[in-house]
Amino acid sequence: MRKLTDTTLVLASHNAGKLREISALLEPFGKTVKSAGDFGLDEPEETEDSFAGNARIKAHYAAKKTGLPALSDDSGITVDALGGAPGVYTADWAETGQGRDFVMAMTRVWNELEAAGAPTPRSAAFHCTLCLAWPDGHDELFEGIVRGQVVWPMRGDRGFGFDPVFLPDGERETFGEMDPEMKHRMSHRAMAFGKFVAGSLD
Ligand SMILES: O=P(O)(O)OP(=O)(O)OP(=O)(O)OC[C@H]1O[C@@H](n2cnc3c(O)ncnc32)[C@H](O)[C@@H]1O
Numbered sequence: 407m408r409k410l411t412d413t414t415l416v417l418a419s420h421n422a423g424k425l426r427e428i429s430a431l432l433e434p435f436g437k438t439v440k441s442a443g444d445f446g447l448d449e450p451e452e453t454e455d456s457f458a459g460n461a462r463i464k465a466h467y468a469a470k471k472t473g474l475p476a477l478s479d480d481s482g483i484t485v486d487a488l489g490g491a492p493g494v495y496t497a498d499w500a501e502t503g504q505g506r507d508f509v510m511a512m513t514r515v516w517n518e519l520e521a522a523g524a525p526t527p528r529s530a531a532f533h534c535t536l537c538l539a540w541p542d543g544h545d546e547l548f549e550g551i552v553r554g555q556v557v558w559p560m561r562g563d564r565g566f567g568f569d570p571v572f573l574p575d576g577e578r579e580t581f582g583e584m585d586p587e588m589k590h591r592m593s594h595r596a597m598a599f600g601k602f603v604a605g606s607l608d
């Protein structure tokens with residue numbers, strides 16, 4: 407596995423919640439972190455039907471444009487009783503045409519579970535694939551999954567996206583209620599990040 411020797415790394419994401427979390431996770435490693443926004447990069451179309459495929463699109467796009475190694479994150483929530491939806495389409499379910507509305511997207515998930523008469527607990531998982539890509543076209547992938555259930559009503563305003571309706575297995579607080587430090591110890595993103603550290607930084 408190729409190591410990340412450069413001191414500057416581009417975070418190839420436009421999501422403020424992800425940027426906050428990944429920057430916090432990267433803090434101890436002494437890298438200079440820039441974001442796609444710092445370079446005025448636009449968002450490439452996420453045309454693949456897998457987390458890995460879309461993570462690769464985003465990381466390679468940013469690496470080519472900036473000439474620096476780039477780390478992307480493709481993630482989403484899969485709900486078992488909905489056949490794994492919204493999955494790679496999690497952000498699309500929030501799209502209104504004028505930005506994103508996650509209350510709408512979470513309500514849709516809950517309504518579909520109710521309509522399906524899904525038994526409780528309504529098991530689900532958050533997935534995260536990180537892709538580290540270099541300007542020469544090389545890349546490495548790191549995956550993390552956390553299992554839990556979809557709960558209703560929404561609880562907490564500390565996270566982003568689907569956090570208020572996701573209760574991780576064995577916990578009493580949703581990702582929306584949880585201290586961010588705690589989320590960093592168990593989240594799909596933290597799991598994938600741990601593999602990135604072990605493979606590329608250590
Ligand atoms: O593609 P980038 O620019 O990174 O940002 P995005 O928001 O479009 O990200 P994705 O394409 O990966 O879509 C995944 C969606 O899944 C949701 N999601 C991912 N991780 C999450 C987390 O830790 N907590 C809550 N929601 C999360 C979040 O709302 C994202 O918008």
Ligand SMILES: [Mg+2]
Nearest residue numbers: 449452480497
């Ligand atoms: Mg996206």
